[in-house]
Amino acid sequence: MIRKKISLKNxxxxxxxxHLNTGSCNACDIEILATLMPRYDAERFxxxxxxxxxxxxxxxxxxxxxxxxxxxxxRVYEQVPEPKLVIVIGGCGSTKGVFQESYAMAGPIDNFIPxxxxxxxCPPRPEAIVYGIAKAWEKIEESEKRNxxxx
Amino acid sequence: xxxxxxxxxxPAFVLVAGIVLGLLMKGVDRKFAAYFQSRxxxxxxxxxxxxxxxxxxxxxxxxxxxxxxxxxxxxxxxSSSVLLLIYIVVPYFLxxxxxxxxxxxxxxxxxxxYVLAIPTVALVSGGFSSGSPYAAIGAQxxxxxxxxxxxxxxxxxxxxxxxxxxxxESCPSFSLTTIASxxxxxxxxxxxxxxxxxxxxxxxxxxxxESAKIPFDQGEAETEIAEGLLAEYSxxxxxxxxxADGVKSLALVSLTVILFFPHGFTDLTGLRITGGGYDFxxxxxxxxxxxxxxxxxxxLITTVRVIMARFKISQAAKILLLTITVVSLSGYMLIYxxxxxxxx
Ligand code: SF4
Numbered sequence: 001m002i003r004k005k006i007s008l009k010n011x012x013x014x015x016x017x018x019h020l021n022t023g024s025c026n027a028c029d030i031e032i033l034a035t036l037m038p039r040y041d042a043e044r045f046x047x048x049x050x051x052x053x054x055x056x057x058x059x060x061x062x063x064x065x066x067x068x069x070x071x072x073x074x075r076v077y078e079q080v081p082e083p084k085l086v087i088v089i090g091g092c093g094s095t096k097g098v099f100q101e102s103y104a105m106a107g108p109i110d111n112f113i114p115x116x117x118x119x120x121x122c123p124p125r126p127e128a129i130v131y132g133i134a135k136a137w138e139k140i141e142e143s144e145k146r147n148x149x150x151x
Numbered sequence: 152x153x154x155x156x157x158x159x160x161x162p163a164f165v166l167v168a169g170i171v172l173g174l175l176m177k178g179v180d181r182k183f184a185a186y187f188q189s190r191x192x193x194x195x196x197x198x199x200x201x202x203x204x205x206x207x208x209x210x211x212x213x214x215x216x217x218x219x220x221x222x223x224x225x226x227x228x229x230s231s232s233v234l235l236l237i238y239i240v241v242p243y244f245l246x247x248x249x250x251x252x253x254x255x256x257x258x259x260x261x262x263x264x265y266v267l268a269i270p271t272v273a274l275v276s277g278g279f280s281s282g283s284p285y286a287a288i289g290a291q292x293x294x295x296x297x298x299x300x301x302x303x304x305x306x307x308x309x310x311x312x313x314x315x316x317x318x319x320e321s322c323p324s325f326s327l328t329t330i331a332s333x334x335x336x337x338x339x340x341x342x343x344x345x346x347x348x349x350x351x352x353x354x355x356x357x358x359x360x361e362s363a364k365i366p367f368d369q370g371e372a373e374t375e376i377a378e379g380l381l382a383e384y385s386x387x388x389x390x391x392x393x394x395a396d397g398v399k400s401l402a403l404v405s406l407t408v409i410l411f412f413p414h415g416f417t418d419l420t421g422l423r424i425t426g427g428g429y430d431f432x433x434x435x436x437x438x439x440x441x442x443x444x445x446x447x448x449x450x451l452i453t454t455v456r457v458i459m460a461r462f463k464i465s466q467a468a469k470i471l472l473l474t475i476t477v478v479s480l481s482g483y484m485l486i487y488x489x490x491x492x493x494x495x
Contacts (some may be wrong), residue, residue, distance in 0.1 A: 013200035041190040043181075046197055051373030054287075054385040058203070081209035081385045151484065 011057050011083065012137050014046040018056035020076055022109065024063025027123040028090040032060060035126040042130065053079040058136065061115075064092040064099050077113045085136050087093030087117045089129060094118040162237060169236045173397025174198040176404075179445065180453045187457040198397070202390050210386030215282035224277025225384070225391035230421040231269035232398040238263055239327065239405050246328045247415050247436045258327030260308045263406065267304075267361060270399050271297050274380055274392065278370075281383035289379020292464045293363070299471035300360045303353050306479040310350060310486055311335070311410065317490040338487055346485030347411070353479040354407055358451045360471060362400040366459040367467055400452060401444070407451065408443045415439070418468035 005100060019032055024037045035042045050056055051074050065073055077086070086109075091097035109115055115137055119132035185192025194200075271293060278290035282434030308325070316324040318333045335347055360367040371379040371436055384392060411491040415436045462470065 006186070010324065011204060014197065014204045016201075038188055038190045041185070041192070043185060043193050044191045046193055046200060051378040052382045054383055055381070055389060057208070079211070080212050 009067075011085070011140060014048075015057050015133070016048050016050045016055055017058045017060050018053045018076075018080070019062070020049055020053075020061045020073070022063045022069050022073055022093070022107070023059060023066040023105070024090060024092055028062035029090070031123045031126055031129060032062070032089065035129045040126045040130060045133075047133065054081065056080050056084070058085040058087055058133075059113075060087050060089055061093050061109050061113075062089045064096045064105045065109055065112060067106050068103055070106050070112065073109070073112055085116045085140075086113055087119065087132055087136060088115050089119045089124060089132070091120050091122040094120050097122060159246070161241060162233070164178065165237050166233050168393050169233055169398045173394065173399075173401040174202065176401060176445070176448055177393075177397050179447065180456075183449060183453045186458050187453075197281050198393070202393065205390035205393070206387050208386040210388055213282050213383045216383065217280035217282075217383075220276055220280035220440060221383075222388065223394065224273045225388045226282070227273035228270040228277075229391050229394040229398065231266060231273065232395045232402060235263065235266045236398055236402040238266060238404070239402050239409065241422060242326075242328050242403075243409050243413070243440075244350050244437075246331050248433050259323075260311065260325045260327065260330075263327075264301075264308060265305060265430030267403075269302075270395055271361075271363075271375060274395075277384070278380040278382075283383045285377045285382040286380055288376050289370045289372075289382065292406070294378060295464060295468055296360055296363075296367060296370065296471070299468045300357055303475045303479040304357055304361075306476065307350055307353065307357070307410075307482055310479070310483040313483075314486055314490060317494065327409055329434050331409055334413050335411065338493075339486070340493055343489030344491070346482040346489060349478050349485065352412055353475045353482065354411070355451055355455060355474045356471065358403050358407060359455050360467070362396070362403050362452065364400070365454050365456040366462045367471075368461060369464045369467055372461060404448045404451065405440075407447050408440065412440075412443055412447075 019029065021029060032049075034040065036047075053059070056079075061073070072086075072087060088094055088109050092099060093107065094125075096098065096102075096105060096108050099105045099107075117132045117136045119128055121128055124132075175195065175198075177198040178193070181197060182192045182195055212221060222259040238258050275290045275293050275297075278293070311330055312324045314335060315322065315329050315333065318338050319329060322329040322333075336344065339347065356367075359365070363370055369379075371381055373379075376382070381389065381392060415432075
């Protein structure tokens with residue numbers, strides 16, 4: 001994959017997130033905002049919410065994927081420039097959660113796009129979200145190491 | 152010899168120093184904004200990390216974009232911002248250091264007024280050419296802002312020129328060097344000082360409007376029109392735009408400092424610092440200039456940005472066209488009356 005070839009190291013200091021809502025109940029979305037608020041202040045790690053997928057390094061996907069939004073998820077994913085990460089926030093996105101039997105849901109998200117980190121919880125607390133992002137960074141580090149060993 | 156050095160090295164130096172300082176100011180700005188909101192905030196070097204990351208990222212050119220305009224716009228914006236900075240800062244430092252050089256007369260307010268529009272126009276054409284409806288809306292808003300802010304800025308320019316022609320008849324009255332060597336506050340009565348305050352007040356709105364900061368960032372309102380102008384830019388083009396933004400804010404703040412507080416170290420204290428046979432006054436001037444820049448940046452950009460919300464575009468146009476123009480016009484009247492009275 002192309003993703004492996006471009007160095008991901010720079011994402012560790014500056015991570016711009018685009019928030020993609022694929023039919024969540026808004027609780028997860030509020031928790032993302034809570035992560036950015038003074039109490040947890042994610043900006044001190046260089047994490048910032050941006051308004052367009054073109055600027056993003058990481059997609060924060062909330063909610064399970066509804067039938068209507070299926071193809072839009074793919075489009076947004078394709079608009080994010082490489083290298084990119086996908087973090088799923090909430091039980092809905094990870095496993096379909098409480099919408100297990102719904103006819104309107106096409107999810108979970110990893111049916112459509114490759115996911116790097118799942119953050120379970122309904123909704124997950126801000127601590128969990130920060131931990132999930134730290135996990136993503138760990139993943140970056142590991143892939144760097146593997147690349148270094150291979151070359 | 153010195154002409155050669157100046158013409159060759161100076162632009163390169165201003166390019167590098169302007170970008171570094173502009174990004175640093177952005178970092179300080181974010182840190183202070185975070186303090187305002189009782190957060191810790193990102194490290195001061197955060198904009199540099201962001202640039203490093205953006206340079207590594209893939210740069211996507213949208214399929215329905217006009218490629219050459221889309222690619223050219225960020226570079227044009229950056230280079231014209233640097234040009235603006237050169238025109239504003241270099242004559243001032245030449246004046247401070249006492250070097251006699253033809254560039255001394257180059258910092259002309261009218262030239263600056265025109266060059267000030269180029270980065271915005273470049274970004275607007277980039278936005279229109281990117282083929283995204285969001286960018287088109289953002290570009291339209293930016294054009295509206297550009298046209299509205301021109302009027303109070305022109306009034307301020309004329310005020311300074313009138314004042315300068317009254318103070319020093321043989322000097323070129325639009326030149327920044329003249330303004331720097333005759334600080335406006337020194338030769339004014341109470342009415343003139345009131346007028347100067349009004350011009351300063353209008354600059355509190357003009358500077359954020361020119362540098363597209365809150366409350367005048369309608370062109371790139373990230374929450375309503377998905378970053379507007381910049382919606383389709385990614386990777387290194389975005390990095391260029393960010394750098395251009397830093398340099399342009401720096402240039403605007405330097406312009407404010409030179410217009411309103413041009414006092415050098417010697418003007419303020421009447422002393423010259425010497426030591427070991429060298430004259431360190433110029434170094435003191437440079438330090439003083441940086442202190443003033445940071446203070447003005449903090450007051451005019453960071454504070455305004457944190458305590459205000461974004462205007463609607465109709466409100467912004469109305470405020471700039473009516474309120475701020477009236478404020479700067481009354482400043483002009485007061486200063487004119489003041490020079491008239493003192494000439495009697
Ligand atoms: S995981 Fe829970 S809180 Fe989050 S969107 Fe789904 S139902 Fe809402």
